[in-house]
Amino acid sequence: MNDIRSGDAMLTDWREAAGRFERAVRGAVVGQDRAIRLLTIALFARGHVLLEGDVGVGKTTLLRAVARALGGAYERIEGTVDMMPSDLIYHTYLADDGRPRVEPGPVLRQSEDLSIFFFNEINRARPQVHSLLLRLMAERSLTAFNREYRFPNLQVFADRNRVEREETFELPAAARDRFLMEIGLEAPRDAEARRALVFDPRFHDTDALIAGIDGGVLDHAAMAGIGAAIQHGIQASPAIEAYVVGLWEALVRPHEAGIRLPGIDMSALIQGGASPRGVAFLVRAARVRAWLEGRDWLVPEDIRAIFPEVMAHRVFLEPIYEMRRSTIVPELCRAVFDTVPAP
């Protein structure tokens, strides 16, 4: 990074690569441009992503497409009620010769090259499994077989559907806080995209669809380095720092910021959350967005574009309001941006 020009040129090249990556994924997953843009941001911000949405809107397809376009080692596992943390780490069975064998589980199988770990239906797994994920996500390391494994390139993608509540386990707050983004996925509204999804046979065979994506668009091994370069290369002015702190304050203490939502006691709405780690993630993701937009300084629009996905799941409401979370939190986010002065 001593030579600024070459650093700039590298960032520019990678911006074009990111554009190619987005186009490749968009070719397989139609009508989800915003989710694809957010996933791209998460990739370059080196953050874990939780996808949430209805059944059959393409959560799994989207994550598979992203994993395919990114390249690198990839593992997936389906969450079940009887899954135990050890199921992720090792696999025991009786071999053909009748002797018991212990093999590495999905997390360890690819050893330390693992770049994407895809956890399907994460809310069906027990809290014990979630606890294992805590360390894996926060520190990108795991202790097994009397040694410590490190996964420098690991990103955890998880999805859950929000329809079923039976035999599911709500993610603990600590686990949710470790996800960079929680992206809500809706079926596309655009009539053209809907028609294509229903009638175009290309979208019916998911495996062929994913296989059609060019796997070498991004160099997955260099992602960590470029992610760090972006974080250093994008400047944040004092005004944007004050703005982010103002947003944070208004989100945690909406009553004092003068935010009023109809039918809600604002002073007794927020229980906690919006951790410093969360706000740091917010700025991290915003820097990536500024870079994707071709700027080397942050603007409030960068913060706003990723704010709901990064911050909404980190806010914990009082239990009385928790059931109406899906309507209250977006309104709160909107009110925060309507209230806090930008420059």
Next chain:
Amino acid sequence: MRRLAPLLFLLCSSLAAQSQVRTVEVRTPRPFGYFLGDLVRAQVDIVVEPGFALQAASLPQPGAITYWLDLRTVAVTQASVGGGSRVRLDLTYQNFYAALDARALEIPGFVVTFVSETDTGATTAKAQVPPWSFNISPLREVQPPAQEDPRNYLRPDGRVASLDTQPLVVGGAGFMAMALLAFAGLTWDRTWWPFAKREGRAFAACLRRLRVLAGRREDEAAYETALLALHRALDETDGRRVLADDLPAFLIRHPAYARERAGLAAFLDASRHSFFGPGPAATMQRLPLADIVALTRKLTAIERES
């Protein structure tokens, strides 16, 4: 002028004259109440056949007529009336008769000649204006008893009824109230004091602040304060925070401002560069404070119209 019963004389010296001079009429304001030195006015209307014109030489000449009567002025006006030609003489006499008692005096008549000139020759017609009389009264005191002090003959000034000023005062007050009301309306419309903080006139308040800022000094702090002031006005107009990317949505919500789209875009871009990007120094060159004031002035005008 009050006219008393007109005197009407018809002269019928001959058949031809009868047909040529139709009527002679003498009108006087009043036949009584004259004193020494008063002006006696008379109006003589003579209607003649068309084609006949007055012979000016036949008019009585101003000057002394008798020892007690002067003719002061003679004015002639002509008009065509009812198929004939009317000649009106306005005569002003002055009476110098020092009467010792009330008596009637006669102003002598005179003859006026009219001429109609044709190819074959000239026809003349004479109109005989008859004499008329008026009563004069003496100036000396005859009836009232003798007074020691001549000033006592003077009667006190007539008492003039005092005019009622009430309607004028009420009317004046009413119009004053209407004027004040209209001025209050103007104050409200222009958001002058005390309506300076008026709801929905954010740009007007902003313009006042910018003028103060622009008049004071031009440095980076003042420039950023000006940017902030216009930002707050935009926010207040929209009821939410307007960022640079929100301009299209803002113009959809407030289409009146669409004609300042370029100016607003330049302002938002300048603000973005100033606060979040390279800093205000470079931005001030591109969009000086005067331009921001001009933009705000236009926005204020739109705000007032809408």
